[in-house]
Amino acid sequence: xxxxxxxxxxxxxxxxxxxxxxxxxxxxxxxxxxxxxxxxxxxxxxxxxxxxxxxxxxxxxxxxxxxxxxxxxxxxxxxxxxxxxxxxxxxxxxxxxxxxxxxxxxxxxxxxxxxxxxxxxxxxxxxxxxxxxxxxxxxxxxxxxxxxxxxxxxxxxxxxxxxxxxxxxxxxxxxxxxxxxxxxxxxxxxxxxxxxxxxxxxxxxxxxxxxxxxxxxxxxxxxxxxxxxxxxxxxxxxxxxxxxxxxxxxxxxxxxxxxxxxxxxxxxxxxxxxxxxxxxxxxxxxxxxxxxxxxxxxxxxxxxx
Numbered sequence: 001x002x003x004x005x006x007x008x009x010x011x012x013x014x015x016x017x018x019x020x021x022x023x024x025x026x027x028x029x030x031x032x033x034x035x036x037x038x039x040x041x042x043x044x045x046x047x048x049x050x051x052x053x054x055x056x057x058x059x060x061x062x063x064x065x066x067x068x069x070x071x072x073x074x075x076x077x078x079x080x081x082x083x084x085x086x087x088x089x090x091x092x093x094x095x096x097x098x099x100x101x102x103x104x105x106x107x108x109x110x111x112x113x114x115x116x117x118x119x120x121x122x123x124x125x126x127x128x129x130x131x132x133x134x135x136x137x138x139x140x141x142x143x144x145x146x147x148x149x150x151x152x153x154x155x156x157x158x159x160x161x162x163x164x165x166x167x168x169x170x171x172x173x174x175x176x177x178x179x180x181x182x183x184x185x186x187x188x189x190x191x192x193x194x195x196x197x198x199x200x201x202x203x204x205x206x207x208x209x210x211x212x213x214x215x216x217x218x219x220x221x222x223x224x225x226x227x228x229x230x231x232x233x234x235x236x237x238x239x240x241x242x243x244x245x246x247x248x249x250x251x252x253x254x255x256x257x258x259x260x261x262x263x264x265x266x267x268x269x270x271x272x273x274x275x276x277x278x279x280x281x282x283x284x285x286x287x288x289x290x291x292x293x294x295x296x297x298x299x300x301x302x303x304x305x
């Protein structure tokens with residue numbers, strides 16, 4: 001008790017507040033299971049501008065292995081319209097299907113946690129849970145509680161106070177603005193003098209673009225250049241193959257939502273020697289004009305010895 005009093009007095013003197021050191025020491029003095037939960041939530045733009053990914057780390061910092069199964073109950077709280085997106089790549093997956101935010105998420109696995117320091121190999125595991133708030137954003141609070149099974153021969157959790165962790169985060173609203181289509185291009189040489197050009201089209205704005213038109217032009221046509229076809233993920237409809245290349249390749253594709261990217265692949269074969277020079281330009285036909293049209297064009301040169 002004397003040591004505890006000294007620690008508390010020193011903490012107050014340093015402006016740190018009272019540190020509750022006595023409780024952990026008492027818990028660690030008794031052998032048993034000690035499940036500890038640590039939680040964090042952060043913005044996760046890969047799932048959208050108002051998306052959140054929460055991480056739940058569960059460890060057994062006691063002296064005895066926990067009894068399977070390990071159960072996690074996660075309680076999300078957010079504004080109306082919040083969506084649960086799933087629990088990807090999780091040691092303790094959640095059984096709830098993606099959809100409207102549920103009152104609780106039920107997660108876990110039929111496994112025991114060996115005793116040891118947090119995140120020390122088999123003594124711990126993590127669960128990721130993804131959410132998306134409505135465009136208006138708002139306050140989001142998330143609590144997770146973990147527990148293990150018990151039997152008559154294994155002491156119960158010696159420190160239930162650290163079985164739960166809660167996190168709050170405020171998600172800013174989406175700031176709407178006009179579309180901004182940008183394009184980048186890379187061409188690589190392959191076998192049999194083939195050249196594959198990867199065209200990446202991104203809408204940097206927050207508003208969906210209109211339907212897109214792509215024009216790809218060879219400014220230096222080497223002898224016996226062939227356009228052999230198109231592919232990619234953009235849902236693009238492109239010109240038929242040309243043998244030999246005789247005119248710019250044109251493609252049309254659907255609108256791109258704000259913040260998303262599409263890819264178009266154009267394939268050529270080049271028999272002659274020299275510099276393969278290729279320029280692409282993309283335009284959109286939406287009712288909302290673009291905020292920046294200077295980034296709608298890209299050019300690549302490839303040496304064909």
